[in-house]
Each structure stands twice: as structure tokens, then as C-alpha cells.
Amino acid sequence: MAVTGRAASVRGMTLADAWRTFRTAIKLGWAIESNWSDPFLFAVYTMAKPLAAAGILVVMFQVITGGQNPEFLQFLIVGSALWNIVFGVMSGLVQSILEDRERYRMIKYVVVTPTSLFPFLLGRSLARVAVSFVAVVLTMVVGVLFLGVDLQPNLLYLVPATVLGVTAVIALGVFMAGWCLSLRQEAWSYPEAIAGALYLVSGAIFPIDILPTILHPIAYLSPTTWWLEASRRGLLGHGSPGAIGGLSDEVVMLILLVSTAVVIPVALAAFAWFMRRARRAGLLDMITGS
């Protein structure tokens, strides 16, 4: 049955309630992500996937260059490591909402409680996001210890770049979660498809100059492009090869700031619109079976 009303005027819906919802959802998300799994398998899963992804790129690099051009290897390792966050956020937010709708069938109950779905969704997905940060650290540690990645962190640049970039990625994830909530078919495939498309255009593992010219505008519009570039500068002390690497640090940070400032309100407005649509169309308790 469609849930059409909003319990906006219910007393007690304060910031403290939202915080409590958020905390509870974090515990729930973590329980589903880790406690329901075998700890050994969970640890292997957390480590093997990002390391193998980076390993593929390292072997490709070694086969072609024989170890020459270490700067390109650093570019590959950092891009591959950071991309775990994009995938973790996207899949975390989207799969939380789809699992709760279709597998555990709880989302309709969450929606009818006098709280907002938004803090629940953020908290519920945080476990996967946390795992993705572990993957980043792990890949970087392996890069530094075994592959000669020379980190020269500039925290004054890296910290704001990370805050802005991760916020932009979360905004993209919120947009995706809302979108998938309103889809009837193949919603599970969308985060992988969108994250894969962004992976291609954001210069994660190759300079965006290599892309066909028609894709350049998309690459320059994506906040993930500027987050990766700013993070590389904050971590390695230099930017990517190619045109984007020629920009000054200030320009890169400014574009990251602007693109993040644009994507946040757009994503929140889109999520609210998708939620209204889902309520009206009765999609909150839909099971696609896909």
C-alpha cells in the first residue's frame, strides 16, 4: 500500500532524535555488514578486493614499462585506492535502501515511524563506507611498503580536499539511493554502472586527456575528477599527468569547492523528489525480485 502522508508535525522529531536514529542505524548496518559474516571471511573480503584491484593495475604497469615511470605507478595506486570510497559510498547507500526494501522488507516501517529516512539511510550505509576507508589505507600502505609510492602529504591541502570530495561523493550516493528507490527493474545494477562510468571519466587510473574528446566535458563537470586531483596533490605533492596537472593547486581546490557546492543541493532536492514519488507510487514496499 502506498504511504502518502508525512508525519511532519509529530512532536519529538528533533535533532537529538535524528542523531539517535543515525546511531541506531550505524549499529544495525555494522551488524549486517560484519557480525552476520564469518570474521575471517569478512577480513579477507575487506583486504583482498581492493588489493587485487590495485594489483591488476600494477601488473599491467610492470608488463608494459618494466618498472620505468614510477610517477605513473603512484598515480595508479592513489587513484585505485581512493576509488574504493566512491564505490563504498555508492553501493553502501543504494544497497542499504534496496536491502531494507526488498530483502529485509523493513523500509516501509522505518518510513512510517516519526523520524526521517535520511539519517537512517546515512547511518545504515556507514559500515560499508568505513570498510572502504580501510581499503584505501590498506592499498596505500601496500603501495608505500612494496611498490615505492612516495607519499609527501600536505595536510593543509589534503584535509579540506578529502572533506569536500567525500561530501560530494556522499551527495552523489544520496542521489543514487533516491533514484534506485523509484526504479522498478535492475536497481541493484545502477550503483555499479554509475560508479563504473564515473571511474572511466574521472581520471581514476588514466589521465582524462586519453578519453575521447566527447567525454571531456563530463569529466570536467564531475566533482570526483577534482577530488581525485586534489587528493593526489595532497598526498603525493604533484598532480596527474596531462592538462589537469598543469592547473594550480588553488584552481583545483576552487573547482572542487564549486562542484561540491552544486552537487549537494541538487542531490538533496532529487532525493526528496524521489521519496515523494516513491510514496505516491507505492514503491516503498515493492519487491522487484531482480
Add this chain to the structure above:
Amino acid sequence: MNRYASTTATNAREAAEWSTGRIIRSNLRAVIGRAYPRVIGLTREPSWLFFEIFLPFLAVSAFVFVYRALEAPEAYVGFVVLGGAMTAFWLNVVWMMAAQFYWEKDQGNLELYFTAPMHLMSILAGMAIGGLVMTSSRALAVIGIGSLLFGVTYDIQQPFLLAGVFLLTMVPLYGMGMLFASLFLLWGREAFHLAQLLQEPIYFLGGVNFPLRALGPVAGVVMATLPLGVGLDAMRQLVFADSGVAGVLPVGTEVLILAVMGVVFIVAARLALGYLETLARREGRLTLRWQ
């Protein structure tokens, strides 16, 4: 009215004693019935078509651009495109064979499979045949689009041997999927994690995006365990005969390894399924949802 009139049996025990022909016909019907939705899904679910071509193609493109950025010889682009096509089969094996029984259990179908008068191997064979047909179209699309967009050229001197190697690769590959289907069910809730775990690490170990030989001694382990890696290495030797990049072993040896793997995985799948069936009937727990 006689309840067993249609079989001319006089009691339930007699009705359960099927002739060999009837058992075979029933199991063949199960194979066709389980393959049907996957084959017919080719036309009825355009979104499947889109995602199953689009997702491998995105990965293929990214790795092609990495090779372009590294100014690699063009043969490597072809390696990636062929690897991307084979990835479609691997994804099909992981998500639509290995994890399938787990999803079926969640949807309540598995208990019906156990109670239906047919062998579960027939269901797995149907899933494999349907999946193979469905994925072949995706793999061909990846090769076609990849070849056109990235200008891949092939040097195939033994097309029949190539077709034979491809088919021979599919036997252990889907046999492995059948084996994993039982194991995933036994391991329960970790099905999603297991399926995820069988992606990037297997792409790495299978040399999906680079010549397997580059893994050094690890390639020897792959040769003994992973049909995707063995088949891909053999096919690359046959498809890019002029690339100058050597395989791990001669094609003939790899064909022999694939044949042995095929037998081993199918027999192992049969044994695992027997064990699973025993557990399901004795404990009545494996077929229950949410376990």
C-alpha cells in the same frame, strides 16, 4: 475415482517407481524449464541486456585507456577486450550459478526444487545452459563493440581449435559454478561477500587484463585451479597468434588441463549436491529462508 489412474499404479509406492525413460524425460524437462527464463530473458528484459553489456564494457574501456596511457602495443588492447568478454561468463557463473541457490532459497523456490521429482543437477544444468546462451550474446557484444571502438585486429589461424577451447573452457567454468552453488548455500549469509570476493581477486589471478605469464610462479597455481585463467591463456594464444606474447603452457597442454578440470568440477559438484541434499532432508534447515 482411482487417484493413480493416470499411471495405472495401484498405490503410492508403485506410482513412485518411474521407468528410466520417464526419469530421463522428467529431468530433461527440468533442464529446459530452468534454462527457459534465462534464454527468453534475452528478449523480455532489455535492462539485463544493457547492464550485462554495459558493465563489462566500462571495465574493458578503463583498462584499454590505461594501456593507451602507457603506450602499450595494440595487442594488449585485444587482450583486454577478450578478457572483458570472458569476464561476462565469470560474472554469470558467480552471480547466476554460484549465488543462485542462495537467492532461490530467499525467494522460497529451493524447497520446491528439493521436493520436485527431478535431480538438482538438472536444475543446475538448466541454469548453466541458459546462462551460457544468455552470456554468449553479451560476450559477443563486448567483443564486437570493443573491436570496433578500439580497432582490435585478430590473427586466428585455427578457428575450430579456438571454438573447441572455448567450449572446453565453459565446462569446468560452469562446473565450478555448480560446485559453488552448493557451497554458497552451505556457507549461508556470506553469499554476497563470497560473490564479491570472487571478482577482482579472480580477475587478477586469472590474468583477465594482462598475459597470465606476467604473474610468474603464481601462474602455475592458476593453471591447476582456475579454468578462467587456463582457458583465457589458451584462447589468447589462438586469437593473437602474431602478438609475440607467449602463453604459460602450450595450447595442447592447456586443453588437457581444461578437460581434467571439467571432469573434476562436475564430479565435485555432484558430490557437494548429494551432501547438501542429505543435509536438507535430514535437518530441514538449509532450504529455510533467512538462514
